[in-house]
Amino acid sequence: MNFNITASNIKDIKADLEIIVVIDGDLQHASVKDRKLLKKAGFSGSQDEVCHLIEKKRLYVGAADLKGAAIRPAVATAIRSLTGKKAYKTVKMATYVSHPRCSASIRAMVEGLVLGGYTFTQYKSKKSECPVKTVEISLEGRDAHEISMEVAARAVHNGEIAAEATNFTRDIVNTTPDDCYPEIMANIAEKLAKNNGLKCNILTPKALKKEKMEALLAVARASRHKPRVIHLAHTPKKPKAVITLVGKGLTYDSGGLSLKPADYMVTMKSDKSGGSAVLGLMKAISEMELPIEVHGFVGAVENMIGGDAYKPDDVLKAKNGKTIEIRNTDAEGRLVLADTLAYAQQEVKADYIFDFATLTGACVVGVGHYTSGVMGFNDEVKELVKKQARIAGELVTPLDFNDYLKKTIKSEIADICNISNTRYGGAITAGQFLSEFIDEDHKERWVHIDIAGPAFVEHAWGENPHGASGAGVRMMLRLIESLSRDTH
Numbered sequence: 336m337n338f339n340i341t342a343s344n345i346k347d348i349k350a351d352l353e354i355i356v357v358i359d360g361d362l363q364h365a366s367v368k369d370r371k372l373l374k375k376a377g378f379s380g381s382q383d384e385v386c387h388l389i390e391k392k393r394l395y396v397g398a399a400d401l402k403g404a405a406i407r408p409a410v411a412t413a414i415r416s417l418t419g420k421k422a423y424k425t426v427k428m429a430t431y432v433s434h435p436r437c438s439a440s441i442r443a444m445v446e447g448l449v450l451g452g453y454t455f456t457q458y459k460s461k462k463s464e465c466p467v468k469t470v471e472i473s474l475e476g477r478d479a480h481e482i483s484m485e486v487a488a489r490a491v492h493n494g495e496i497a498a499e500a501t502n503f504t505r506d507i508v509n510t511t512p513d514d515c516y517p518e519i520m521a522n523i524a525e526k527l528a529k530n531n532g533l534k535c536n537i538l539t540p541k542a543l544k545k546e547k548m549e550a551l552l553a554v555a556r557a558s559r560h561k562p563r564v565i566h567l568a569h570t571p572k573k574p575k576a577v578i579t580l581v582g583k584g585l586t587y588d589s590g591g592l593s594l595k596p597a598d599y600m601v602t603m604k605s606d607k608s609g610g611s612a613v614l615g616l617m618k619a620i621s622e623m624e625l626p627i628e629v630h631g632f633v634g635a636v637e638n639m640i641g642g643d644a645y646k647p648d649d650v651l652k653a654k655n656g657k658t659i660e661i662r663n664t665d666a667e668g669r670l671v672l673a674d675t676l677a678y679a680q681q682e683v684k685a686d687y688i689f690d691f692a693t694l695t696g697a698c699v700v701g702v703g704h705y706t707s708g709v710m711g712f713n714d715e716v717k718e719l720v721k722k723q724a725r726i727a728g729e730l731v732t733p734l735d736f737n738d739y740l741k742k743t744i745k746s747e748i749a750d751i752c753n754i755s756n757t758r759y760g761g762a763i764t765a766g767q768f769l770s771e772f773i774d775e776d777h778k779e780r781w782v783h784i785d786i787a788g789p790a791f792v793e794h795a796w797g798e799n800p801h802g803a804s805g806a807g808v809r810m811m812l813r814l815i816e817s818l819s820r821d822t823h
């Protein structure tokens with residue numbers, strides 16, 4: 336999708352369709368030209384309600400207010416309604432600004448268009464896609480004082496980068512396990528590094544053995560697809576901060592010998608969502624040329640069954656020397672992350688470490704399909720994630736650690752057990768398990784984000800389509816952008 340931004344009046348721009356956002360049901364607003372027709376059609380302008388006046392070449396959509404969280408899904412819903420309608424190649428839109436010099440709603444509009452225009456058609460013989468190739472954005476009615484061309488252009492540019500990176504992540508997650516296994520994830524990372532000027536190091540099983548990542552290797556053992564650990568780095572000169580991102584990249588999670596029931600196994604190609612989000616983030620960060628050093632690590636593994644599989648009753652030794660009693664092979668993500676987190680800390684001394692993982696079904700039960708759980712020791716950093724997620728249009732909620740739950744992952748025979756002895760509080764006990772693999776000097780700098788709910792949903796919601804959402808990408812990009820502004 337190409338974006339052109341112009342000071343011309345909207346009526347003078349040639350396009351196949353105009354998309355008009357009706358704010359807070361205000362049908363009397365000057366931008367609403369077809370009041371009578373809209374009334375006749377029963378259109379009230381409520382959030383995400385669309386009304387396409389084909390003859391008028393206008394598509395109306397409602398948004399509750401001018402905030403990004405309302406504009407983004409509204410515009411996404413509008414453009415999604417055009418899927419497969421080949422005639423609409425060019426679309427024009429006016430701009431909506433909440434405060435003078437505030438370009439947030441312009442960025443949200445662009446994000447909504449790119450995110451809403453996403454379709455995953457790789458496995459379809461007949462492809463029904465978004466027809467829109469060009470979007471003309473008019474700054475009509477906005478004097479340079481209210482919003483300058485330069486500020487608007489930057490908002491459009493950044494919105495495009497953020498949403499394209501989210502779509503890149505969605506593509507990886509939606510790809511089937513036999514088309515996207517650890518080696519392929521590593522290939523994707525290598526290609527990205529080459530295109531975007533990132534440093535790239537891929538650890539193959541031999542290197543993983545040398546690094547003593549025995550927990551990760553045990554999870555990978557029964558699969559014909561051998562594991563990889565990916566390390567990408569964006570290293571600008573004189574960085575304002577150093578950030579490490581770590582992602583769970585289970586290209587398939589069958590549960591292993593503690594096999595998942597059939598209904599629960601479906602969608603487990605999405606267990607690579609954390610790692611895929613890290614790849615999408617590295618793409619966006621390099622394209623925005625942010626003055627922050629960012630390291631992205633992905634533990635890419637397939638959890639399968641076989642004569643060679645790791646077992647409940649095994650005791651594994653992680654990279655940091657801690658021993659882990661295995662009581663359930665389906666709690667594999669924390670084992671892969673334990674070693675990947677330990678390796679990441681050995682390689683980089685970071686100001687902040689964030690990990691992303693579809694770690695627990697318990698997180699989905701606890702907070703629902705649309706929200707991620709945020710855990711860690713430092714309330715300020717958790718708050719920062721929450722604030723930036725809200726701006727980015729992602730839902731998160733803090734889940735606090737506590738010492739009572741910590742006791743439930745004790746082991747009689749090893750340093751720690753990979754599951755809790757209670758079936759309650761599973762998202763938190765998984766987070767507390769990970770904390771055992773964070774060094775003392777990194778404890779206050781680390782936050783774990785359980786994206787098991789929003790990463791993959793089998794219906795469209797907000798600006799997200801059926802399937803992968805790209806959860807984590809926009810919230811963390813915003814956070815890193817905010818650090819690049821705050822620290823100068």
Ligand code: BES
Pocket residue numbers: 588590606663665666667668693694695696697699754755761787788
């Ligand atoms: N990948 C799953 C978690 C998951 C569940 C992600 C649903 C997305 C949707 C993870 O590896 C897992 O299986 N966790 C177990 C842990 C249990 C054995 C302690 C779970 O949540 O049931």
Ligand code: ZN
Pocket residue numbers: 588590664665666667668
């Ligand atoms: Zn599992």
Ligand code: ZN
Pocket residue numbers: 585588606665667668693694
């Ligand atoms: Zn898993």
